[in-house]
Amino acid sequence: MTEVRIVTDCAASAESAFRYVNDYRNLSRFLYGIQSFTPVGAQTEGVGATFDGHMKLGPASLRSRVEVNRWEPDAAIGITSIKGFDVASTFLFHPKGAERCTIDAIVDYRVPGGLAGRALGKTIEPFVKIAVKHTTDNLITQITEFHAGSAPDAREA
Template sequence: MTEVKIVADCAASAESAFQYVNDYRNLPHFLHGIESFTPVGDQIEGLGASFDGHIKLGPASLRSRVEVNRWEKDFAIGIRSIKGFEIDSTFLFHPKGDDLCTIDAIVDYRVPGGLAGRALGKTIEPFVKITVKHTTDNLIRQIAEFHRGGDRNSR
């Protein structure tokens, strides 16, 4: 597996950051390269909620079905793929005050074995780095705007 870890301070409470990331409708706004992210069934949050996702990383088009495997209100959201491209991702929200928190985002992904898998890994690696940078910038900015109330009325 390849691990990508982001640790960033955000001008928002841990509660606001959790609330923003927990709303699956926000994912396409902050996750760079995401083509779609849709619920599978009626459950849209909490343990067991499932989603179908499609992301473009350069020339690679990757699909996965993920399930929420960790959900601790205002602290942690974790997902793991149950079908398709293998991914395991966790967001942790650490309070530092009413208007400040630290967000840890840990993403592990695995490409298939063999020649095709190694080729895919080499193809997507530079795009993963770009995606992480853009996603971090987007996420921190959008959570801060949400916390200040700029996005609450649009839902």
């Protein structure tokens, strides 16, 4: 597996960051290359929630069905693929006070073996690096804006 890890501070509480990432509808706003991410069934959060995802990285079109396998309110969300492109990811939210947190995002992916798998790996590698940079920038900006809009002072205004 290839691991991509993002560890960054954010001007939002761990609770706000968790709420933003936990809403599957936000994924297409911050995850670079995502084409679609739709629930399979009525459950949209918590362990057992399942989603079909489609991502485009350069010329490669990747599809997976993923299932939430870790869900700890305000602390962690983990998913793993159960069909399609082999991916596992975890978002960890570490509080650093009421207005700051550290987000630790880990994405592991595996390309199939053989010539086709090696070719796919070489094709998507540069795009994965671009995706990580854009995803990090988008995620931090959007969580900060979400937190500012959901802060008690903002709701009272």
